[in-house]
Amino acid sequence: MSEMPIQPLLHVREATKRYGEVRALDGVSLEIGDGEFLTLLGPSGSGKTTLLTAIAGFTELDAGSLTLGGTEITQMPPDKRDFGMVFQGYALFPTMTVAKNIAFPLKIRKWSRADIDRRVKECLALVQMEDYAERMPSQLSGGQQQRVALARALSFHPKVLLLDEPLSALDKKLRADLQWELKDLHRKIGVTFIYVTHDQEEALSMSDRIVILESGRIQQIGEPDELYAHPRTSFVADFLGKSNFFEVTVRGAGAGQVTCTAGEVEMQVQQRNGAAAPAAGRTARVALRPERVRLGPCGSERFSGTIRQHSYLGERSQVIVENEALGRVLVSCPTWKSQVELRQGQPISFGWDDDAPILLDDA
Amino acid sequence: MTTTTIDPPAAAAARRGLSDRGWYWLFVAPALIAMVVFYIWPLVQIFGISFTEPEFGLGNYAALVESRPIQTSLVITFRVAAVTTLLCLVLGYMVSYAIYNAQHRMVGVMLALVLLPFWISVLIRSFAWIVLLGRSGVVNDSLIALGLIEKPIAMMHNEFGVVLAMVHVMLPFAVLPMMANMKGINRAYVDAARGLGASEFGAFWHVYLPQTKPGILSAALLVFVLSLGFYITPALLGGGRVLMISEYITYQIQELLRWGVGSMLSVTLLVMTAVVILAAARFVNLRKALLERG
């Protein structure tokens, strides 16, 4: 796990929430830095919304505590926490105009008329919606509603901004644009963002750190590149990007490198920084990223195999190669520098560098 | 045709050579004829009588300006209907809110309790109130036995008793449209308001209440219009002293055989009701409010 980059603002300790038999949160502990962009990533039902709404104060925890800058807020009602929240469906008030929606939190806080007008203008400008102040929410497109929800959540200078899958209802192109805008906005205003998504690309591209959740438990926390390069469990290795998995037996270890055998095949495997060397004879699991596998003309690489499937994705090709000892291996290679013809049934040669395979913690 | 899923009337029509439109009218006709013979036609006659009995002209309508008792009755009618509507809205709103926001397994039972009064005759319910509110009724007897009062309080044969019993009868008509409205309101808006800093009451007042306005308006319209023409309960609990317009009409026709005045008042009530509905149409989507409930 990477260290907290900045001073911690929010602490979650041993947060637990059950719904009948389901453990929506199961002992989740987490520190969130001041000004950080933290993403909660996990498949549907993993407890992301539960964790976010617990932080916001809508979900009461069965056990555990929350502290904000040293003050315990576990029992504090949501309106006292001063967190901005962008809900999954935006929840713009249907009876109010865009401007009234953004003014709502300010009116509640008894700001003066003049201050409210000025701040609403500022916020509309911040999300580039100046021309829509008098529209009703129902007259806006999904992307515009999202912007208004964001402006409303930011208008009162919240300490933390909570966002629950704010882009998931939008189409792909718009989503990509808004990812940039959100990231930009975060840099500009410096408020702590806690961002929920089930989309791994979104998480990788936007976050300072990512928390990977599964079945109410934290699987791993880390910076995007670190999580991608050094997944700790097969779940993380498969959820963040794709992976090939090999069951191996450890033969010997030294200096971050472990020697393993998968069946007949001997391979060198990377260990995460600081992980204890595994005992020889232990069985373990190894992950190998498809893009780390090289394809070449017969004889040029260590293994030989046959192309079983090939799909062309534009910038990349995905190829499934079969080798007797290793079974099927997924390969992802850039199309522009392919030196071999990719055709089903074609014999081919493949291999990888020694630093490509990663030793996982779960057997 | 090769499909087996054509609906029977269409299939039958195709066989017998009746068009879809023909079938449509065949189904509608019995109700339409009954409506014209037993409803529209008598109405037209009432309308005629109001201008011809006892003599041709506007004589009957002059009573609207000249007759003190008729004016009093009209004022009472509007006042009782308005107070009943107001009370039904407040109580009905609370009931609907409780049903849709209580978040427990009682919703079914609570709904049944709201609908239960529909299965008991209005007559019986009104008599029940007489048993409760009379001079030596249950309430007065209990209060005297407890030593809280010395002489019985007049709780019926006045507007208090009439309004009380009318609220009881009308409450479901207020609850149903408001409940239908609340059912469609997403909880997320109130949560969002809380998250943005509103107190529980603030979230209700600024965010929830405005969204229930259509339900409130259609409930108000329904209860008010029904109350304007209500007969049984005011007649029984008013005891002849709270003469609402429908009882006044009955009195004119049955006791005094003054068909002209009775018909004129009926037409007046009809027109006033129509005016109320048309006025309300500016604010409420009538089709939604009255036809698409539940």
Ligand SMILES: Nc1ncnc2c1ncn2[C@@H]1O[C@H](COP(=O)(O)OP(=O)(O)O)[C@@H](O)[C@H]1O
């Ligand atoms: N109000 C609730 N009642 C019952 N079960 C719930 C409730 N909210 C969430 N859950 C359950 O808790 C688990 C986590 O849900 P959630 O936090 O919404 O997941 P995510 O947002 O990651 O999709 C799921 O199994 C879900 O079914």
Ligand SMILES: [Mg+2]
């Ligand atoms: Mg969710």
